[in-house]
Amino acid sequence: MIVRRTATWLDERFGTNTFLHAALAKIYPDHWSFYLGEFALYFFMVLVGTGIWLTFAFDASAQGAYPSVLALADRSHPIGYVIRQVHHWAAVCFVAAILVHMGRIFFSGAFRKPRELNWMIGVCMLMLASFTGFTGYSLPNDGLSGTGLRIAYSVALSIPLIGRWAAGVFVGGDDFPAPLLTTHLYTLHVYYLPVTIGVLLALHLFFVVYQKHTQFVRDPKRVVGRRFWPDYALRTVAALGATLAVLALMATFFEINPVGDYGPYRPWIVMNGAVPDWYAAFLEGALRLGPRTEFVIAGHPIPPVFWPGLVLPTLTFLFLLAWPFIEVRVTGDRAAHDVLQRPSAVPLRVAVGAALIFEGLLLTIAAGDDQTAATLHVPLDTLVWIYRVALLAGPFAVGLLAARIAVEVHVRTPDDGPPRPDAVVLVRNAAGGYVEEEVQAG
Amino acid sequence: MLTLAPWLLTVVLAAAPTGADIYATACASCHGAQQWGSPDGPSLHRVGMADVDFYLMTGRMPAAKPWIEVAHRDERAGQALPLGHIRALEAYLAPVVAGGPPLPEVASGNLARGYQVYAVNCQQCHAVGGNGGSIGRADWAPALHQATINEVADAIRAGPGEMPRFGDQQFTQADLDDVAGYVLSMQIAQPGSGGPPFPSTGPVPEGALGYVAIIVLIAFVFGSWRHDRKA
Numbered sequence: 001m002i003v004r005r006t007a008t009w010l011d012e013r014f015g016t017n018t019f020l021h022a023a024l025a026k027i028y029p030d031h032w033s034f035y036l037g038e039f040a041l042y043f044f045m046v047l048v049g050t051g052i053w054l055t056f057a058f059d060a061s062a063q064g065a066y067p068s069v070l071a072l073a074d075r076s077h078p079i080g081y082v083i084r085q086v087h088h089w090a091a092v093c094f095v096a097a098i099l100v101h102m103g104r105i106f107f108s109g110a111f112r113k114p115r116e117l118n119w120m121i122g123v124c125m126l127m128l129a130s131f132t133g134f135t136g137y138s139l140p141n142d143g144l145s146g147t148g149l150r151i152a153y154s155v156a157l158s159i160p161l162i163g164r165w166a167a168g169v170f171v172g173g174d175d176f177p178a179p180l181l182t183t184h185l186y187t188l189h190v191y192y193l194p195v196t197i198g199v200l201l202a203l204h205l206f207f208v209v210y211q212k213h214t215q216f217v218r219d220p221k222r223v224v225g226r227r228f229w230p231d232y233a234l235r236t237v238a239a240l241g242a243t244l245a246v247l248a249l250m251a252t253f254f255e256i257n258p259v260g261d262y263g264p265y266r267p268w269i270v271m272n273g274a275v276p277d278w279y280a281a282f283l284e285g286a287l288r289l290g291p292r293t294e295f296v297i298a299g300h301p302i303p304p305v306f307w308p309g310l311v312l313p314t315l316t317f318l319f320l321l322a323w324p325f326i327e328v329r330v331t332g333d334r335a336a337h338d339v340l341q342r343p344s345a346v347p348l349r350v351a352v353g354a355a356l357i358f359e360g361l362l363l364t365i366a367a368g369d370d371q372t373a374a375t376l377h378v379p380l381d382t383l384v385w386i387y388r389v390a391l392l393a394g395p396f397a398v399g400l401l402a403a404r405i406a407v408e409v410h411v412r413t414p415d416d417g418p419p420r421p422d423a424v425v426l427v428r429n430a431a432g433g434y435v436e437e438e439v440q441a442g
Numbered sequence: 443m444l445t446l447a448p449w450l451l452t453v454v455l456a457a458a459p460t461g462a463d464i465y466a467t468a469c470a471s472c473h474g475a476q477q478w479g480s481p482d483g484p485s486l487h488r489v490g491m492a493d494v495d496f497y498l499m500t501g502r503m504p505a506a507k508p509w510i511e512v513a514h515r516d517e518r519a520g521q522a523l524p525l526g527h528i529r530a531l532e533a534y535l536a537p538v539v540a541g542g543p544p545l546p547e548v549a550s551g552n553l554a555r556g557y558q559v560y561a562v563n564c565q566q567c568h569a570v571g572g573n574g575g576s577i578g579r580a581d582w583a584p585a586l587h588q589a590t591i592n593e594v595a596d597a598i599r600a601g602p603g604e605m606p607r608f609g610d611q612q613f614t615q616a617d618l619d620d621v622a623g624y625v626l627s628m629q630i631a632q633p634g635s636g637g638p639p640f641p642s643t644g645p646v647p648e649g650a651l652g653y654v655a656i657i658v659l660i661a662f663v664f665g666s667w668r669h670d671r672k673a
Binding site: 035039089092093097100235242246254255257261263268269270271273275277279364368370371374 | 565568570577638659667
């Protein structure tokens with residue numbers, strides 16, 4: 001009743017009914033893997049919501065940041081600590097969800113023409129999300145994150161020619177820690193980065209709707225799936241509920257980032273086993289495995305951290321960004337595609353994807369190489385060399401193996417791909433009304 | 443395990459073995475009959491009672507293997523010799539080891555100051571929360587979760603293995619009391635101010651749990667989707 005009256009009220013002023021009819025009846029392809037992007041979206045929404053709450057409690061100055069975060073544990077903020085835990089857990093899960101979603105897009109070929117731009121927007125959002133997380137956990141100005149910031153500062157310093165200027169821009173001063181560093185991080189983390197992600201996200205979703213979601217069903221002319229209302233809408237609300245439930249459980253039972261233990265950041269205090277949050281850990285691993293060689297190019301010495309700390313992530317980012325075009329170049333497939341592929345259909349993609357995942361995993365694990373060495377009772381030097389060899393030879397071995405497996409799997413699957421899921425068809429009955437029929441499409 | 447042999451030996455010995463007996467049975471084969479050492483173990487002359495007490499009380503000595511890795515990340519298994527035997531051994535060795543750091547007196551001190559001392563002097567090796575960690579090529583700073591306050595004080599004054607020696611010039615008695623008390627306080631699970639019951643052990647396990655959450659969510663949507671298709 002209320003809904004109808006609201007709809008009428010809006011329609012009389014904005015003419016929304018035509019839009020609503022189309023929107024509510026719109027067909028969304030149905031596959032479990034299509035919910036991965038939604039998980040990322042819901043984590044982002046939780047981050048924004050809890051983040052807004054936290055801005056009322058946080059003191060964005062170098063001196064006041066740490067005490068204000070500790071104060072969340074006081075009685076004066078009854079749920080402050082839980083909100084902070086939810087926020088940090090959501091950040092950890094957010095980047096993980098993006099990566100898994102990106103994997104689905106990659107291996108199913110959803111990035112192919114005409115969706116290359118959307119893929120690039122997604123890759124940009126992954127980078128922005130990681131950077132937002134990094135600035136976020138550096139805000140409390142605690143011992144652990146301060147160590148990471150110092151490393152980032154040193155990597156920025158290592159840029160040839162413009163290093164000192166770039167590092168100065170990053171920290172807002174001539175040296176580390178600069179007085180304005182926390183304030184800079186705050187404006188980045190609370191304003192510039194989330195707004196950019198939000199705008200890109202809106203574009204990302206708009207393109208999905210406008211270009212229509214890809215589907216596994218081999219029907220290039222029709223979209224086969226479920227209607228938005230009530231099928232898809234309720235399902236996506238269930239996904240939101242699952243996300244919130246998982247976050248609530250994690251924040252309630254598992255502590256994350258205990259800044260009270262790390263103490264405030266003091267440049268002369270270090271701690272064994274300091275690593276960044278997992279999504280930045282691949283950089284830490286790269287730094288630990290990188291060679292000590294200092295090259296001198298045209299009279300300019302290049303600090304060794306430049307290559308693993310900056311060149312590697314930049315090249316990776318550019319490679320990911322350009323992948324749709326690289327694949328077109330290699331496979332020669334310039335056609336537009338709205339139908340998804342089974343991953344095994346393109347062994348090259350499986351090989352490259354597997355190699356990238358292997359490298360990423362290896363570098364992430366290498367970030368904790370000292371803890372691994374201690375646990376396994378292996379000398380650290382030995383472990384570093386094992387990782388280095390694996391880093392150089394591993395992607396080829398893994399890629400070849402993955403391609404081989406893909407070829408074998410593809411040979412053994414029937415040509416017409418997965419069976420089509422149920423379609424919902426409107427059928428006019430004898431009385432003249434319309435009923436929905438679930439049709440088991442062949 | 444490694445400590446089984448000395449146990450057996452000491453049990454086989456007479457009801458109340460003297461320090462000399464224990465030394466001859468459990469120590470002399472590596473440290474030499476006159477404590478001057480051998481190719482298998484260092485000299486004990488002037489090493490200090492703090493050193494001896496640390497190795498004996500933590501069970502790192504008697505060691506079954508010569509030059510065994512004694513500074514290990516793992517918690518040691520506990521004292522290998524019964525307390526009475528350790529005291530007898532210490533009494534026997536007292537004239538030999540005199541000249542090095544003596545057995546320290548310690549009592550729990552100011553925790554806030556202890557935290558400051560720990561952060562500046564200990565955290566680089568023993569990590570936040572006393573979790574220990576790697577300290578180089580093949581050495582590890584052990585976790586401190588089961589150390590007694592006397593073991594902590596012994597280690598600080600004696601500097602066993604790769605650990606530096608913090609003598610009177612580095613730590614006053616007050617510093618020693620403070621930091622030893624703080625180390626012990628880390629072992630007590632702090633009831634958080636409404637904090638979660640499972641404490642964090644660092645960003646590495648946190649990241650792993652994040653992926654567990656993603657897997658749980660994937661299982662949820664996959665299971666629901668399969669259920670829908672079958673319905």
